[in-house]
Amino acid sequence: MSNVITIEPVTRIEGHAKITIQLDEKGEVRDARFHVNEFRGFEKFCEGRLMWEMPGITSRICGICPASHLVTSAKAGDDILAIGIPETAEKLRRLMTLGQWVQSHALSFFHLSSPDFLLGFDSEPAKRNVFGLMEEHKDFIRRGIRLRKFGQEIIELLGGRRIHTPWAVAGGVREPFDEERKARLLAWIPEAKETARMALDVLKKIHEQYAHDIPNYGNFRSLYVGLVSDDGGLEYYGGALRVRDGDGNTIADKIDPRKYYEHFGERSESWSYLKFPYYKKLDYSRGMYRVGPLARINICDYIETPLAEAERRIFKAIAGDVEVMNNSFYYHYARLIEILFAVEKIEMLLNDPIILGENVRAKAMINKREGVGVCEAPRGVLFHHYWVDSDGVIKKVNMLIATAQNNLARNRTVRQLAIQYLDGKKLTDGMLNRIEAGIRCYDPCLSCSTHAVGQMPLHVQLVDAANNVVDEFTR
Amino acid sequence: MAILTLTINGEHVSGKDDESLLDIARQHDVHIPTLCHLDGLSDVGACRLCLVEVEGQSKLFPACTTKPQEGMVIRTDTERLKKYRRTIIELLASEGNHQCAVCVVNNHCELQNLAYDVDLQYVRFPYLYPKKELDATHEDFVIDRNRCVLCTRCVRVCHEVEGAHTWDIAGRGIDCTIIADMNQPWGTSASCTSCGKCVRVCPTGALFEKGQTVAEMEKQRDFLKYIVHARQKREWVAEQIEEE
């Protein structure tokens, strides 16, 4: 009988982000790893269920962007039914997707990230949270909370329930929209636009204030991946995939999202449950890519709404000649540009007469054995890939989520911050705060990172070349 | 037919000797929870939710299949009965795979309503999560055995009302399951007329229409009353029944 030694991750702490910083012989940072110990096994759980149930099931994967999973799953269903959905249904799904952007982006910026910026990285930890902000920046945070509420209301008014709504279905959506709900949403627009612009002004001041720190927040070249519209505009629902490199070269364009697996591979590492996706046409070491707001603004040629387009140009100017922003701190900027875009676009969609159409659902039976749905979730491009039998029973599921796709870059960012801020062999509060802020740039949808109130629960280990833990910190 | 007098929960009531205790209780607005019973179908006493206490007897009796006797003294709402009913619901929940949140009949489910009635907050028994078969081979309908509570309403409506007798029960104990014809995929059944009656009478999300999504399926069960009335009384007018 052979000996099997199982090493349990005893250091795992429920809901904590675990980070290991590995030192070399000279005591310098060799590597840093952000361990993901969560695993919900959703893909297996779906096997044997019916394709029609998938939007309802998968929208429960995530409490933060349920609407994005819902829409993506419904799109995979459309693909299996092999039908085009009614125009009204597409516009309504677009509306919901943007509602999810506003809701999620507002949470990321106002609730989770702004306490660091406005109160300072070295401010008293007990106060560096939304409540601390409430004291000193009451109006700012109040407006942020309302902006998030606007996003929530879109999802709620369309889906009937705030989260986990099974409203989008294969073939379209379940119910048409109406004048009354349209009017309620339109009434939000001026305020939402104003808040988005206010947030941009605040962020620009933050850029000045932290000009010295910002270059350390994940400043490296990588690939950028996401959807762009047929003529290269910022896209969130349709279009095709584009891959652009850190020097501004488009290295792949108009990739059919259905063929994503020909272009993107996933690698597993023993120390993380979350896989490491990479661009297959380059090797694993060079195939690291970023998705989400930074990527979307980097890869698109224009934005169709005027206010957001004006901001995009400023963004590009900051990026310099290559016109690609390689610094993850600018995720925040990109996120705010996207909020502005979303609000403008929501207004356009609401004013489009087609949105009130009565035909919202096409019905068909199983016409294909495989279907892919794609959508730009707030954190980046999201894929649902289903295989079914002739009756529509799920045989296999593959999902590629944004937080996984940013895995390599997020680790790289943590490493960069560790190199910059590690002072000798001691872990300091200031350094941990910066690592936390670095992780937050990506707005990862892990339970540890989304504690809406207060600090991210962190467990950091500093490990020397001989694998001894020389310092450890939990909070 | 004779008229009998009996006592339910301390009230004197009268009923006919060919009625069930359940019928008599309902005529007098006494609520007894049921699951396998459905007006218009024969009763089999499968679910045991309608159990009542009869004075002088240690055994409990299912109200749906028990006939009244002169002077019977019945209780329908004792603590013991409440405890049993709750336990039955818990066992049903733990034996299948009831994820209401992603179920086609969420918010329109008899089992779920019963769980609300007994205020089921948690289940004391370990969930068995049996991997039962979902059969989507029928062109219009699906049976998901993970949500089946073995009430046999489908078996009875198919046999007694439609006359097709597609459904049967096979196996014992935990392996007990609803089968189509000779235990074959529903879609290959020669006897099924695709009338959809079984789908409508099923109290849970075990039988549903294909293409329905979460919480979308609402079951219309009134049809059964009309059919049975028409057959028994040779009257084919729905309004008359509604007036009754």
Ligand code: SF4
């Ligand atoms: S059949 Fe009823 S109890 Fe079972 S999962 Fe569906 S809604 Fe819940």
Ligand code: SF4
């Ligand atoms: S399929 Fe429905 S009607 Fe038939 S026995 Fe199961 S729960 Fe009852």
Ligand code: FES
């Ligand atoms: S209703 Fe009487 S046993 Fe089920």
